[in-house]
Amino acid sequence: MRAPTILVAKGACDPGALVRRISSHDVYEFTDLTDVVGPARRAELIVIRSGTRLGADQLAALPNLRHVVRAGSGLDGIDTVLLDERGIGLHRNPEASAQAVAEWCLAALLCLARRIPLGAQGLASGDHLKAACTGTPLASANVAIWGAGPVGRAAAAILAPFVGEIVFAARPSITDLPQMPADDLPGWADVHIVALPATAENTALLDSAFLHAAAGRAPLLVVVGRLATIDTEACLQALTDGHLSGLAVDPVETADAHHFRTGPKPLNLLATPHIGAQRRDVRRRLDDWVTDTARALLLRPAAASVNELVDVRVRAAGEVASQLAEEYPSSSVWMTGPVACGFAHARSDVDLRVLFPAGPVPVLQSRIVDGVRVDLEAQAMAEVDELRGLLGQFHILGDDVDLFRTARRRLAALTVLRTARAPHHDGQPLLDEAERDVYRRWALADRIQHAISLVEDLDGLMQAGLTDAADLVARQLQTTVQQAENTAAGHPLLGDKWTPVLAAGATPSPPTGPLDQALRQARARLLAALLEVWPESAEPHGPVPSHRLEPGWLPQRYSDGWRIKRADATIRLTPGQLAAWQQAIHP
Known part of the structure; x- marks a missing residue:
C-alpha cells in the first residue's frame, strides 16, 4: 500500500522541511491539483497559500483529506462550508505575517x-x-x-x-x-x-x-x-x-x-505582487509553524480528542463571556492559559480574565458550564497597561539588569497577557506581534538565566557527592532547556507539564551519559535557541581559549551583545568570537 501524502501548493512553505520531519507521508509540491491526481487521492493534509482555490471541484479530488493548513490568514477561494460538512479541519496563522x-x-x-x-x-x-x-x-x-x-x-x-x-x-x-x-x-x-x-x-x-x-x-x-x-x-x-x-x-x-x-x-x-509577507524571518517562522502543525495533526493520534477537549472549554468560555458582557458592559473579557493556546486535558479548567477600565474591581466567582469549571479573575486595566509597559522593549545590559529583574519577577503575569485572546475560536490576541516578540525575548532570557543557576547547582552537588540531588537538578535542567527551545519557537511558558506538549512530542530523553555530555547537549541546544531569536551571520574570528570550551559555560544574549557565563564569571563575545566558539564546541 502506498503511503498517504501531504500536498504543498508551490510557495506555501518549504516542502523539504516536511520531508525531513514527517517520514510517514510522501510530500508533493503542486502548481495545479490536476498535476498530482494520484497523490491527491491519498492526501491527508494540504498546505495552501493565497491564490489557491479549494472549492467543490478541488475537494472532490481529495477524498481522504483531513486537514487544510493555510500559511497565512485569507479564506478567499476556500469553501469553508464544504470543509465543515466533510469534517475537514482548517488551520490558519493569521498573525505571523x-x-x-x-x-x-x-x-x-x-x-x-x-x-x-x-x-x-x-x-x-x-x-x-x-x-x-x-x-x-x-x-x-x-x-x-x-x-x-x-x-x-x-x-x-x-x-x-x-x-x-x-x-x-x-x-x-x-x-x-x-x-x-x-x-x-x-x-x-x-x-x-x-x-x-x-x-x-x-x-x-x-x-x-x-x-x-x-x-x-x-x-x-x-x-x-x-x-x-x-x-x-x-x-x-x-x-x-x-x-x-x-x-x-x-x-x-x-x-x-x-x-x-x-x-x-x-x-x-x-x-506589488503580494509581497507584504515576503520577509525572510516571516517565511522561516511560517515554515516552522506549518511543519510543527502538520506533525501535531498527523503524528499524534490523540490530537482529535485533545481538540474536542479544547472545543468544549472554548464553548464554555464563550458562554460565560457573554454573561459577563451583559453584567459588566464596560469591561472586556479574555481567555488565558493553556486552553487559550489550544491545549487541554480531561480535567482542565478554563481561565477568563475580566478587565475593568477603573477600580476597584469586583470579586468574581467561578462558574460551571456543562461540567467545565470557568475560573474568573478581575483586573484593572491600569495594571494591564503597566505590565504591557514591560513589553515595550527588551533591555538588559551588563551593568543594568534592573528591568530584567522586574520582568522575571512579573513573568507569570506577563505570560497571562501573552496567552490572552478573545474567548472564541480564532479569537484576537490581547498583545500585538511586537509585544509577543518582546515577551519571547524576556522568557528566553529567563530560561537561560535559570539554566545557568541550575548548572552552578549541578556542579556543586557533584563535587559534594550528592548524586541523587544532582540527578534531580539534571532533570530540571533538561526541562528548562526544552522550555527555552519552546519560547524561542514562539510559545509561552505554560508550566512544566505542558513543556513536552508544546514541543509536539519532540522532547529528547534526559541524557544517560556522563555529566559533561549532558552539559554539552544543554549548551548546544540553548545556543541554538538563542540564535533562533537573535540570528547571526558573522564569520568565526580569533582563537578560542581552551578553558572556554569547558561544558559549564553557557551562552547569553543581552541588549548590548553576546556573552558566555559560568557561575559568577562572564566573558563578552563579539559576533565573530561567538561564531568561533560555536564552531569549536561543534567541531
Whole structure:
C-alpha cells in the first residue's frame, strides 16, 4: 500500500522541511491539483497559500483529506462550508505575517505621500516630473483603517508615530479601538488603509460611490487586504482623474496583473505582487509553524480528542463571556492559559480574565458550564497597561539588569497577557506581534538565566557527592532547556507539564551519559535557541581559549551583545568570537 501524502501548493512553505520531519507521508509540491491526481487521492493534509482555490471541484479530488493548513490568514477561494460538512479541519496563522505587511504599508504610504511612484514612472518614460511630485506631510494626516484584524492593528501601531489621527471603520465586533462610522470616513480621512478579508460583504466595498464621496479630499489609498475589497478599475480611473492622490496595492495575484500595466500617463501608483509577507524571518517562522502543525495533526493520534477537549472549554468560555458582557458592559473579557493556546486535558479548567477600565474591581466567582469549571479573575486595566509597559522593549545590559529583574519577577503575569485572546475560536490576541516578540525575548532570557543557576547547582552537588540531588537538578535542567527551545519557537511558558506538549512530542530523553555530555547537549541546544531569536551571520574570528570550551559555560544574549557565563564569571563575545566558539564546541 502506498503511503498517504501531504500536498504543498508551490510557495506555501518549504516542502523539504516536511520531508525531513514527517517520514510517514510522501510530500508533493503542486502548481495545479490536476498535476498530482494520484497523490491527491491519498492526501491527508494540504498546505495552501493565497491564490489557491479549494472549492467543490478541488475537494472532490481529495477524498481522504483531513486537514487544510493555510500559511497565512485569507479564506478567499476556500469553501469553508464544504470543509465543515466533510469534517475537514482548517488551520490558519493569521498573525505571523501581520508585522511584515504593516511594514510594507508604512513604506507604501511614505512613497505615495512623497509621490515617488509618479516620479519614477515619469523618468521611466523620459519625463522629468519634479513639479508634479510635491508631496504632502503625513504628520497631520487623518488615517482610516478598514479592518481590525491582525494586519489592521499592526498597521495602526506602525503608522502611529508618523501620522495625525487614526480611526477604524466602525464594526460591532470592534470594542477596544477608536472608530468612526464607515459613511463618515470618506469626508474625514486623508489616507485609507484597506486591510479587509475577501468576504461577500466586503467585495468592492470601496467602490465608485465611496470614491465619489472621498473625491473632495483626494485621499491616498493603500490596499493590504485583498484586491477584491476594492473596485480596481474605478480606483485606477479615480487616480487618473485626480480624485485619488495615490494608490498602493500589494495583494496582486497573477490573474490581477493585467490591471496594473503601465499606461501612457505616469501615475502615483505602486503595485506589488503580494509581497507584504515576503520577509525572510516571516517565511522561516511560517515554515516552522506549518511543519510543527502538520506533525501535531498527523503524528499524534490523540490530537482529535485533545481538540474536542479544547472545543468544549472554548464553548464554555464563550458562554460565560457573554454573561459577563451583559453584567459588566464596560469591561472586556479574555481567555488565558493553556486552553487559550489550544491545549487541554480531561480535567482542565478554563481561565477568563475580566478587565475593568477603573477600580476597584469586583470579586468574581467561578462558574460551571456543562461540567467545565470557568475560573474568573478581575483586573484593572491600569495594571494591564503597566505590565504591557514591560513589553515595550527588551533591555538588559551588563551593568543594568534592573528591568530584567522586574520582568522575571512579573513573568507569570506577563505570560497571562501573552496567552490572552478573545474567548472564541480564532479569537484576537490581547498583545500585538511586537509585544509577543518582546515577551519571547524576556522568557528566553529567563530560561537561560535559570539554566545557568541550575548548572552552578549541578556542579556543586557533584563535587559534594550528592548524586541523587544532582540527578534531580539534571532533570530540571533538561526541562528548562526544552522550555527555552519552546519560547524561542514562539510559545509561552505554560508550566512544566505542558513543556513536552508544546514541543509536539519532540522532547529528547534526559541524557544517560556522563555529566559533561549532558552539559554539552544543554549548551548546544540553548545556543541554538538563542540564535533562533537573535540570528547571526558573522564569520568565526580569533582563537578560542581552551578553558572556554569547558561544558559549564553557557551562552547569553543581552541588549548590548553576546556573552558566555559560568557561575559568577562572564566573558563578552563579539559576533565573530561567538561564531568561533560555536564552531569549536561543534567541531
